[in-house]
Amino acid sequence: MTRYASLAGLLMLLLAAACSGPSDTTQLVVDPDLCIGCGECEEVCPYGAVEVVDGQAVIDPVLCHFCLRCVEECPKGAIY
Amino acid sequence: MKKLPLILLVLSAAAWSAALEQFVSLSVESDSLGFSPGRRQALWNGMISEDSWGVRVTDRYLDADSGGLVPRRFLGRNDLLVDGDARFGALTVSPGFRWNTAAGDGLDFILPDQQGTVLDRSYTRPELGLGVSLPRGFGAFVEGSLVERSLEYPDGSSLGWSGQGAEGYVEWDAPGLFWARAGGSFRKHSSDDIGFDTDWSGVGAAVGIRTTVLPARVQLVGQAEYGTFSGEDYLGGDLGERASLRLRAVRSFTPGMALDMTVFSSLDHRDGAWYRAASSGAARLVLTRGRPGEIPSQLVLGGQVTSSSFTTARFEASGRLHLVEGLSTLLSATARRIPTTVAGAGPGRDWLTLGAGLEYRISTLAVVWAKVQQERTILVDTEDWTRLDAGIQFWPPSISI
Numbered sequence: 001m002t003r004y005a006s007l008a009g010l011l012m013l014l015l016a017a018a019c020s021g022p023s024d025t026t027q028l029v030v031d032p033d034l035c036i037g038c039g040e041c042e043e044v045c046p047y048g049a050v051e052v053v054d055g056q057a058v059i060d061p062v063l064c065h066f067c068l069r070c071v072e073e074c075p076k077g078a079i080y
Numbered sequence: 081m082k083k084l085p086l087i088l089l090v091l092s093a094a095a096w097s098a099a100l101e102q103f104v105s106l107s108v109e110s111d112s113l114g115f116s117p118g119r120r121q122a123l124w125n126g127m128i129s130e131d132s133w134g135v136r137v138t139d140r141y142l143d144a145d146s147g148g149l150v151p152r153r154f155l156g157r158n159d160l161l162v163d164g165d166a167r168f169g170a171l172t173v174s175p176g177f178r179w180n181t182a183a184g185d186g187l188d189f190i191l192p193d194q195q196g197t198v199l200d201r202s203y204t205r206p207e208l209g210l211g212v213s214l215p216r217g218f219g220a221f222v223e224g225s226l227v228e229r230s231l232e233y234p235d236g237s238s239l240g241w242s243g244q245g246a247e248g249y250v251e252w253d254a255p256g257l258f259w260a261r262a263g264g265s266f267r268k269h270s271s272d273d274i275g276f277d278t279d280w281s282g283v284g285a286a287v288g289i290r291t292t293v294l295p296a297r298v299q300l301v302g303q304a305e306y307g308t309f310s311g312e313d314y315l316g317g318d319l320g321e322r323a324s325l326r327l328r329a330v331r332s333f334t335p336g337m338a339l340d341m342t343v344f345s346s347l348d349h350r351d352g353a354w355y356r357a358a359s360s361g362a363a364r365l366v367l368t369r370g371r372p373g374e375i376p377s378q379l380v381l382g383g384q385v386t387s388s389s390f391t392t393a394r395f396e397a398s399g400r401l402h403l404v405e406g407l408s409t410l411l412s413a414t415a416r417r418i419p420t421t422v423a424g425a426g427p428g429r430d431w432l433t434l435g436a437g438l439e440y441r442i443s444t445l446a447v448v449w450a451k452v453q454q455e456r457t458i459l460v461d462t463e464d465w466t467r468l469d470a471g472i473q474f475w476p477p478s479i480s481i
Contacts, residue, residue, distance in 0.1 A: 025348055025357040025388055026313045033328065033342060033362075034384075043142070043157065046190045048200070048229065048241075060267060062280045065190075065314045068390065068419045072429065077394040077416065080358055080386035 026066050030057045034078035041070035041079060098130040100479040107471025118467065119144040128481065135164035143183060156183030163207075174209035174223075189231055191239075192314075195274050198239055203229040217255065222248035241271045260287045280311025280319060302327040321349035322357060340364040358388035370402065375441055377402045390427075393417045406441045410451055425459040432456045435469070446474045 037055035049063035050070055057079065059070070071079045103125040110118035120143045127136045143156040163176030179202070186199035207225035214220065227243035249263025268279035284307030291301045303326055309319035324346035331339045341364075346357040362384035370376030383395040398412040412435040420429035437451025450470040457463050 024355070026315060026317065027319070027322070027348070027357065029324075029344070029346065029358045029360075029388070031344070031360065039140070039159070043187070046188050046197075047192075048189060048203075051205075060269075060280075061309065061313060061319055062267070062278050062311050063192075063269060063314075066389075067421055069421055071390075071392065072418055072420055077384055077386075077392060077418075080360060080388060080390075080392050 026064070027061050028059050028064060028066070028071070028079055030059060031078040031080070032056060034076045036076055036078075038075065040073045040075060044069045044073045098128050098481045100481060101127045101129070102476045102479075104474040104476070105471065108468065110468045111465065132168075133164065133166040135162070137162050141183070155185070155187060157181065157187075158183055170213045172209075172211040172213075174211065176205075176207045176209070178203075178205040178207075180204075186232065189229075191271075191274060192276050192278075193274075195276075198231040198233050201230040201232050203227060217253040218250065219253070220248070220250045222246070239271065239273050241269070243267065243269045257289050257292050258287060259290060261285065278311070280309060282307050282309040282319075284308065297332040299330045299332075300327070318350060323347050323349070324357075336368045338366050340366065358386065360384060360386040375402045375406065375408060376400075377408070390419045391417070392419070400439065406443075408439045408441070410437045410439050410449065411435070412451075412453075420459065422459050430458040437469070444475060445477075446472060448472045 035056050037052050037057065039052045039057075041057050041059075042050045042052055046067070046069070047063050047065050049060045049065070051058050051060070057070075059079075103123075105121070105123040108118065108120045121140065123138070123140045125136070125138045127134060129135070138159075138161045140159045141156075142159070158181050160179045161176070162178075163174065165172055165174040181202035182200065186201045188197050189200040190197050205225055205227045207223060209221060209223035211219065211221040223246070225245045227241075227245070229241035229243070231239040231241055233239060245265070245267045247263065247265035249261050251259065251261040253259050262283075262285040264281065264283040266279065266281040268277075270277040284305060286303055286305040288303030289301060291299055293299055304324070306321070306323045308321045311319045313319060324344065326342070326344045328340070328342040330341075333339070342362045343360070345359040348355045348357040362382070364380060364382035367379040368376045369378075377400060379397070379399045381397050384393070386392045394414070394416045396412070396414040398410075400408045400410055402408045412433070414431075414433045416429075416431040418429055418431065419427060422429070433453055433455045435451045435453035437449060439447060439449040441447045448471075450468065453467050453469055455465055455467060
């Protein structure tokens with residue numbers, strides 16, 4: 001297990017080292033392992049940017065204004 | 081007219097083997113034990129299915145107050161979703177319809193380009209998907225959807241808002257461990273009343289490894305994905321390209337002990353350079369004890385840290401201790417650090433919740449629970465309150481039609 005975790009960690013470090021500058025992304029990620037499709041993100045989004053489709057939250061990258069309300073309200077911490 | 085008995089005979093024969101499955105859930109999550117009702121939810125889920133077709137209906141009624149120590153940002157809505165699928169040999173047709181409507185005045189909907197705020201009264205989304213299974217493990221799927229949103233100004237005048245979406249992909253379920261997928265998607269949003277018209281599209285590909293058992297009782301699953309997008313974000317910047325990698329490994333130490341680890345990292349490509357986008361690492365240790373057929377006792381210890389333009393952290397411990405004949409005690413502790421948009425609270429919010437309660441499970445028919453939670457959140461001031469989380473979930477027996 002330690003070997004696999006080390007390998008995955010090394011891969012992440014290589015990926016991070018291959019890019020430049022701090023993250024200034026305006027695109028949120030929905031974690032498919034954590035999202036339970038409860039729809040709380042959709043309810044609190046004031047821009048109509050979140051829809052639950054087939055049990056998973058989907059964030060529209062054009063409508064999203066990065067207000068982070070969905071991040072704050074998600075009970076599972078699935079949006080980051 | 082002579083055909084009518086034959087049609088009825090065929091229909092009744094087709095329906096004879098169908099079965100109705102249902103799920104009902106009622107729950108309340110209060111803001112405090114004494115005052116605010118908080119959030120109440122009723123959910124009904126039904127499915128009628130036969131070998132070659134199925135229809136699913138889900139209705140969720142949500143009612144929530146607008147008060148509370150921490151402002152709630154939703155009031156009440158009813159969400160109806162009807163979808164189904166019918167298989168004709170290698171072809172699968174999947175129509176769907178969603179109708180979401182406000183139970184009260186509706187939520188605030190902020191219009192783009194600083195054109196004010198309106199009330200979100202309802203929206204409908206019909207959709208149609210077509211899938212086909214091809215030889216050698218290939219498959220293809222296309223789907224189209226329409227969104228009609230009903231918005232309303234405070235003076236009662238209405239505002240139209242519509243959207244169209246389409247997506248499609250081809251996937252290959254390769255022999256052995258791997259799968260691959262390539263496809264594209266398109267979305268368009270417009271409102272003639274305010275002169276708003278925008279769209280975006282993307283094409284991409286993903287390769288993945290199916291759940292694979294490795295030595296030392298390790299299971300591994302993962303995928304790498306790349307997509308390039310046209311369109312602009314809310315700041316007017318190009319959406320650009322994104323590459324991501326997700327790996328998940330589960331190690332079973334004994335039949336009742338497993339460690340689940342997930343790592344995710346994504347990169348954005350804009351203006352000729354790659355930038356770190358979002359990344360996360362999570363681990364979860366699950367300890368389970370109980371004889372086969374019994375309700376198990378379980379302890380879960382987990383945590384997750386994420387980093388992008390902001391950081392989040394979450395650590396939790398939860399346990400279920402089976403006492404007697406379906407009765408279990410529930411314990412939970414959660415600590416979170418997340419960004420907040422509560423006015424005057426600063427950029428972050430620390431959140432600690434401790435809970436204890438009871439759960440009673442009636443075979444596979446129903447489960448009832450009630451849990452008292454003590455919650456502390458650090459905002460403008462440190463707020464402490466006690467609230468109730470309770471509900472019932474019910475799985476009625478299957479009904480043959």
